[in-house]
Amino acid sequence: MPTKPEQISARRQTWQAFSLLRRAALPDQHHLGWAVMWLVLAALLEVMGPIMGKALIDEHLLPHHLDWPRMAGLLAGVVLTGWIASGLRYLQLVRLSGLAMRSVMRLREMVYTHVLLLPMAFFDRAITGQLVSRVTNDTEAVKTLYIQVLFVMLDSTIVLIGTVAAMAWLDWHLMLIVLALLPAVLLIVWLYQRWSAPAVTRARALRSDINGQMAESIGGMSVLQANNAEARFGKRFAATNQGHYTARLSELRANAWLLRPALDMFNIILLAAVIYLFGQREMTAAEVGVLYAFISYLARVIEPLIQITMQFSQLQQSVVATARVATLLDEATATEHAAPEHAAGLAAERAAANDGSNGNDEGNAAAVAIRHLNFAYNEGQPVLHDLSLEIPQGAFIGIVGHTGSGKSTLLSLLLRFYPARHGSIAIHGVPLDAIPNDRFRAEVGLVPQDPFLLAASARENIDMGRGLSQAQIEAAARAAHAHDFIAALDQGYDTALGEGGSRLSVGQKQLVAIARALAGTPRILLLDEATSHIDSQTEQIVQTALDELRGKVTVIAIAHRLSTIRDADRIIVLNHGRIAETGAHEQLMQIDGGLYQRLYLLQQLAA
Numbered sequence: 001m002p003t004k005p006e007q008i009s010a011r012r013q014t015w016q017a018f019s020l021l022r023r024a025a026l027p028d029q030h031h032l033g034w035a036v037m038w039l040v041l042a043a044l045l046e047v048m049g050p051i052m053g054k055a056l057i058d059e060h061l062l063p064h065h066l067d068w069p070r071m072a073g074l075l076a077g078v079v080l081t082g083w084i085a086s087g088l089r090y091l092q093l094v095r096l097s098g099l100a101m102r103s104v105m106r107l108r109e110m111v112y113t114h115v116l117l118l119p120m121a122f123f124d125r126a127i128t129g130q131l132v133s134r135v136t137n138d139t140e141a142v143k144t145l146y147i148q149v150l151f152v153m154l155d156s157t158i159v160l161i162g163t164v165a166a167m168a169w170l171d172w173h174l175m176l177i178v179l180a181l182l183p184a185v186l187l188i189v190w191l192y193q194r195w196s197a198p199a200v201t202r203a204r205a206l207r208s209d210i211n212g213q214m215a216e217s218i219g220g221m222s223v224l225q226a227n228n229a230e231a232r233f234g235k236r237f238a239a240t241n242q243g244h245y246t247a248r249l250s251e252l253r254a255n256a257w258l259l260r261p262a263l264d265m266f267n268i269i270l271l272a273a274v275i276y277l278f279g280q281r282e283m284t285a286a287e288v289g290v291l292y293a294f295i296s297y298l299a300r301v302i303e304p305l306i307q308i309t310m311q312f313s314q315l316q317q318s319v320v321a322t323a324r325v326a327t328l329l330d331e332a333t334a335t336e337h338a339a340p341e342h343a344a345g346l347a348a349e350r351a352a353a354n355d356g357s358n359g360n361d362e363g364n365a366a367a368v369a370i371r372h373l374n375f376a377y378n379e380g381q382p383v384l385h386d387l388s389l390e391i392p393q394g395a396f397i398g399i400v401g402h403t404g405s406g407k408s409t410l411l412s413l414l415l416r417f418y419p420a421r422h423g424s425i426a427i428h429g430v431p432l433d434a435i436p437n438d439r440f441r442a443e444v445g446l447v448p449q450d451p452f453l454l455a456a457s458a459r460e461n462i463d464m465g466r467g468l469s470q471a472q473i474e475a476a477a478r479a480a481h482a483h484d485f486i487a488a489l490d491q492g493y494d495t496a497l498g499e500g501g502s503r504l505s506v507g508q509k510q511l512v513a514i515a516r517a518l519a520g521t522p523r524i525l526l527l528d529e530a531t532s533h534i535d536s537q538t539e540q541i542v543q544t545a546l547d548e549l550r551g552k553v554t555v556i557a558i559a560h561r562l563s564t565i566r567d568a569d570r571i572i573v574l575n576h577g578r579i580a581e582t583g584a585h586e587q588l589m590q591i592d593g594g595l596y597q598r599l600y601l602l603q604q605l606a607a
């Protein structure tokens with residue numbers, strides 16, 4: 001029989017979830033073994049209690065056979081088995097909870113580290129909220145899977161099997177009658193789940209809406225308040241919140257009106273049936289003990305059945321969530337460029353080449369050499385066409401062009417965010433993909449359009465975990481003209497800058513971002529529209545900082561504001577992914593009707 005695709009995917013998800021579960025718990029394997037052993041022992045002891053109770057009643061109380069030491073032994077047995085079982089359950093829970101928590105911790109670390117290594121292309125299609133939810137909520141599902149689902153199921157199954165076996169040993173006729181009535185429990189739980197499932201799904205969806213609305217409102221608070229939309233948003237939130245409340249209420253109603261009463265009623269019916277059947281028999285002394293044991297066992301049969309059935313929907317949800325984490329972990333990470341040995345090999349090759357003075361050594365090579373570069377994000381939609389470009393070391397290069405002309409794409413390729421498959425890019429004479437990651441990141445600095453400051457101190461924002469000395473941090477801040485305003489903050493470099501650097505002005509944030517890039521002493525500095533959001537005065541400061549870098553650092557700056565790159569050694573004008581014009585400002589202004597001239601005049605007019 002052919003297998004349906006959804007069956008395959010459900011099976012694949014289950015397989016993915018359980019293999020991830022195993023991977024996360026691998027270092028704790030021995031705890032798992034102990035937890036199962038405590039669980040089995042506790043269940044067996046719990047089954048033994050009523051058997052000893054029965055012996056006490058049958059052999060001593062009813063026949064008035066007062067063998068005190070044996071009676072005390074049996075009584076102690078009843079009490080002790082219960083106590084020891086509780087103790088073992090505690091031990092099992094400690095082992096299991098520890099294992100589950102550590103598995104979640106390990107998984108979170110795995111997911112976070114993996115996300116950090118993913119290629120930029122992945123983030124083009126990723127949704128931030130969903131990724132965060134993978135790291136926080138979905139990894140938590142692993143804990144649920146261990147503690148709530150698998151162990152409750154295992155526990156309930158062991159208790160059920162043990163209890164049914166004990167009942168069969170006591171009176172197998174009666175056991176069969178009890179078993180015959182049990183499918184009714186399954187029917188009740190099934191009905192409950194049918195009734196409550198829509199409410200559970202609705203409540204879950206609405207809870208995620210509540211989180212979403214809250215995040216959206218906080219993120220866009222300025223727009224929200226500026227548009228006087230507080231009341232409207234408040235109303236929308238209240239409606240969602242009310243919906244969530246109603247859904248939770250229906251879920252609880254299903255529990256209160258159907259599940260509990262029906263099960264209690266069923267318990268009573270079962271009890272009545274057992275008592276009635278005993279009533280039909282000739283009551284011997286032995287029968288009283290069996291009756292006591294049977295009554296003790298009844299609850300232990302129904303409860304595990306409810307637990308097992310109730311866990312199924314939880315199991316399904318946890319498997320789906322865990323499989324989502326597994327899929328994320330299966331995403332291929334960005335290429336790890338040139339392993340250290342390879343890098344050492346390259347360095348040796350280059351040294352040998354230098355000795356031979358072939359003229360293409362790092363010292364003389366262009367800072368950036370691009371040859372016949374073609375690039376498309378999506379097959380068939382080229383963004384860059386046959387681009388060739390040579391940038392000498394220490395030059396200041398401006399890149400301009402209309403929106404969508406490919407400026408940021410070129411920068412992304414220089415930053416190795418995407419692989420350049422057609423054509424080549426070399427930095428200081430070495431092809432991009434032959435430069436080891438660490439060296440590449442040290443050599444190329446980036447100042448993005450959005451400075452992205454951490455909710456940390458000015459020092460930490462410049463250092464970015466590189467362990468730089470105060471002198472290095474200060475030198476970078478001075479070079480970026482950020483030192484004076486940082487030193488004037490109440491705690492200087494140790495001042496917390498607030499979330500997203502909220503304590504600083506937009507221009508100041510950008511200067512901190514420049515300091516951060518310079519702190520790594522890059523040989524090439526890339527600026528992606530770093531001046532587009534700042535005032536003219538700060539732009540002047542940035543220009544001065546860039547001027548001071550001339551000859552020392554190769555600067556490649558994309559700028560919408562042409563004043564930023566007016567003084568560049570060379571300006572490259574991109575048009576639909578091709579180099580349309582190139583030259584210094586004065587040269588480009590000579591081209592009548594040229595793209596640069598038009599862009600410049602338009603900006604002059606606007607100013």
Ligand SMILES: Nc1ncnc2c1ncn2[C@@H]1O[C@H](COP(=O)(O)OP(=O)(O)OP(=O)(O)O)[C@@H](O)[C@H]1O
Nearest residue numbers: 124377378383401402403404405406407408409410
């Ligand atoms: N991640 C991406 N996935 C698919 N297409 C993209 C992606 N980024 C940019 N593009 C497309 O590539 C083309 C060039 O975009 P790019 O961002 O490089 O232009 P730009 O010159 O930097 O524009 P702007 O000045 O507006 O930033 C555009 O058509 C854009 O739609």
